[in-house]
Amino acid sequence: MELSLNTATVRKQWSLAQIIDGCARHGIQGISPWRDQVAAIGLKKASSSIRANGLAVTGLCRGGFFTAKDWRDDNLRAIEEAHELGARCLVLVVGGLPPGSKDLVSARNKVYEGIAAILPEARKAGVPLAIEPLHPMQAAERACINTLEQALDLCDFFKDGIGVAVDVYHVWWDPKLQSQVQRAGRRILGYHICDWLVPTRDLLNDRGMMGDGVIDLASIQSSIKQAGYTGFQEVEIFSEAWWKRDPDEVLEICKARSAG
Amino acid sequence: MELSLNTATVRKQWSLAQIIDGCARHGIQGISPWRDQVAAIGLKKASSSIRANGLAVTGLCRGGFFTAKDWRDDNLRAIEEAHELGARCLVLVVGGLPPGSKDLVSARNKVYEGIAAILPEARKAGVPLAIEPLHPMQAAERACINTLEQALDLCDFFKDGIGVAVDVYHVWWDPKLQSQVQRAGRRILGYHICDWLVPTRDLLNDRGMMGDGVIDLASIQSSIKQAGYTGFQEVEIFSEAWWKRDPDEVLEICKARSAG
Numbered sequence: 401m402e403l404s405l406n407t408a409t410v411r412k413q414w415s416l417a418q419i420i421d422g423c424a425r426h427g428i429q430g431i432s433p434w435r436d437q438v439a440a441i442g443l444k445k446a447s448s449s450i451r452a453n454g455l456a457v458t459g460l461c462r463g464g465f466f467t468a469k470d471w472r473d474d475n476l477r478a479i480e481e482a483h484e485l486g487a488r489c490l491v492l493v494v495g496g497l498p499p500g501s502k503d504l505v506s507a508r509n510k511v512y513e514g515i516a517a518i519l520p521e522a523r524k525a526g527v528p529l530a531i532e533p534l535h536p537m538q539a540a541e542r543a544c545i546n547t548l549e550q551a552l553d554l555c556d557f558f559k560d561g562i563g564v565a566v567d568v569y570h571v572w573w574d575p576k577l578q579s580q581v582q583r584a585g586r587r588i589l590g591y592h593i594c595d596w597l598v599p600t601r602d603l604l605n606d607r608g609m610m611g612d613g614v615i616d617l618a619s620i621q622s623s624i625k626q627a628g629y630t631g632f633q634e635v636e637i638f639s640e641a642w643w644k645r646d647p648d649e650v651l652e653i654c655k656a657r658s659a660g
Numbered sequence: 661m662e663l664s665l666n667t668a669t670v671r672k673q674w675s676l677a678q679i680i681d682g683c684a685r686h687g688i689q690g691i692s693p694w695r696d697q698v699a700a701i702g703l704k705k706a707s708s709s710i711r712a713n714g715l716a717v718t719g720l721c722r723g724g725f726f727t728a729k730d731w732r733d734d735n736l737r738a739i740e741e742a743h744e745l746g747a748r749c750l751v752l753v754v755g756g757l758p759p760g761s762k763d764l765v766s767a768r769n770k771v772y773e774g775i776a777a778i779l780p781e782a783r784k785a786g787v788p789l790a791i792e793p794l795h796p797m798q799a800a801e802r803a804c805i806n807t808l809e810q811a812l813d814l815c816d817f818f819k820d821g822i823g824v825a826v827d828v829y830h831v832w833w834d835p836k837l838q839s840q841v842q843r844a845g846r847r848i849l850g851y852h853i854c855d856w857l858v859p860t861r862d863l864l865n866d867r868g869m870m871g872d873g874v875i876d877l878a879s880i881q882s883s884i885k886q887a888g889y890t891g892f893q894e895v896e897i898f899s900e901a902w903w904k905r906d907p908d909e910v911l912e913i914c915k916a917r918s919a920g
Contacts, residue, residue: 497874501874502874502875502876502879503876504832504833504835504876508835535796535797536795536796536797536833536834537795537796537797537860537863539832539833540833540856540858540874541858541859544833546833546834546835547835549835550835572764572799573764573796573799573800573804573806574796574806575764575768575806575807575809575810596800598800598801599801599863600797600863601863603797603859603860603861603863614757614761614762614800615762616762616763616764
């Protein structure tokens with residue numbers, strides 16, 4: 401599998417311009433930028449710089465957050481940006497509970513409504529939407545879609561122009577992982593890697609480098625390939641520890657640890 | 661629902677003898693002790709003191725950890741202790757990955773083997789085993805059974821003498837919670853309450869008091885009752901913050917927050 405770098409991995413050390421340059425220097429062939437980083441250097445400049453360096457845009461992070469107030473406009477802008485960047489998908493982190501709410505059922509219904517509202521625009525723009533189920537420990541704050549099964553139920557409902565992003569950090573524990581990856585098949589639009597550390601000291605920013613934790617990456621990658629995925633593996637590590645390291649060294653280690 | 665106190669809730673402030681006394685003083689009618697606390701005052705003394713105070717033993721914590729070396733003997737001892745205490749169930753925290761392993765499938769198979777080995781003794785002793793699915797964020801370190809669906813598949817396999825402990829902290833996020841609670845029906849052997857704080861600052865010891873977080877306790881309790889559960893609601897709060905509070909105050913707040 402070819403390698404892509406999710407720009408969150410070195411976001412505290414480098415600007416997007418530096419990350420694009422870093423990928424090119426280290427022979428990493430894909431990139432998945434975050435919208436705030438794109439905005440910081442400008443959409444046109446980001447797009448032309450990524451193209452000039454021959455990088456595939458394996459995803460744009462992120463749309464979603466359908467429980468936020470300006471969700472509609474924000475998602476339509478995200479679709480335009482993904483189109484401009486030639487992104488292979490727009491990753492959807494769907495949002496958790498609205499402030500003051502305990503109603504997960506209602507939050508989940510909002511996700512259906514939100515996707516229904518933006519999917520026609522995404523199809524017109526040729527930008528596939530990739531629902532990313534997030535770990536259950538992030539259900540309240542970031543995403544109320546928490547299993548691959550749940551995400552695929554959404555895909556079944558909406559059919560064309562929508563799929564899933566499989567991030568090992570979020571799904572590695574799932575007893576149904578293998579069967580749902582098979583069910584997903586060609587609807588897998590992104591495959592994100594990192595590792596689960598033991599112990600994990602923070603719910604958001606203590607992800608591990610591949611090989612430093614307990615996720616059976618070889619087995620998951622094998623399932624993903626068997627399901628028909630032919631895209632990139634995208635390293636996405638939110639980690640206070642790795643954000644303190646020399647970014648060139650981080651990229652070298654990402655390459656070394658993602659062989660296969 | 662009548663109230664029970666899981667002794668972990670005030671374990672840093674009080675010995676088991678003090679907790680038994682506290683429950684009696686505060687009119688809490690059930691208790692669910694941990695084995696280390698029982699051992700600290702002696703099984704006979706714990707048992708006679710609990711009986712003398714008229715407390716129901718809603719569970720004994722805990723058996724399980726089938727990936728540990730001495731799992732068989734330890735579980736057989738736990739069954740004897742649960743029998744001696746007249747516990748309504750022995751709670752099973754099944755164990756995570758063995759040291760150095762990344763193989764969840766194999767760990768899960770060990771759970772089947774472990775339960776198969778101890779269930780005949782549990783049945784003879786009249787001690788129902790309650791599988792407690794733990795939050796996916798504890799899959800590596802404490803329990804590789806992470807959803808109610810998974811736990812009930814085990815129950816279906818083993819049939820008599822086994823059920824589940826439903827702890828809201830572990831299952832509140834589950835999109836299948838309601839349907840699996842219905843499926844469980846009379847096999848619900850324990851119902852544990854607390855709350856999920858936003859933000860949560862620690863994966864183990866940052867649970868909230870009921871009402872301080874985002875779990876829809878009223879809705880879950882309603883499902884549990886509809887499923888036919890007639891037992892106690894058991895407060896179980898692992899929390900550095902609550903372990904610093906005056907334990908009499910903690911018990912009063914538990915009572916006030918668990919009405920219904």
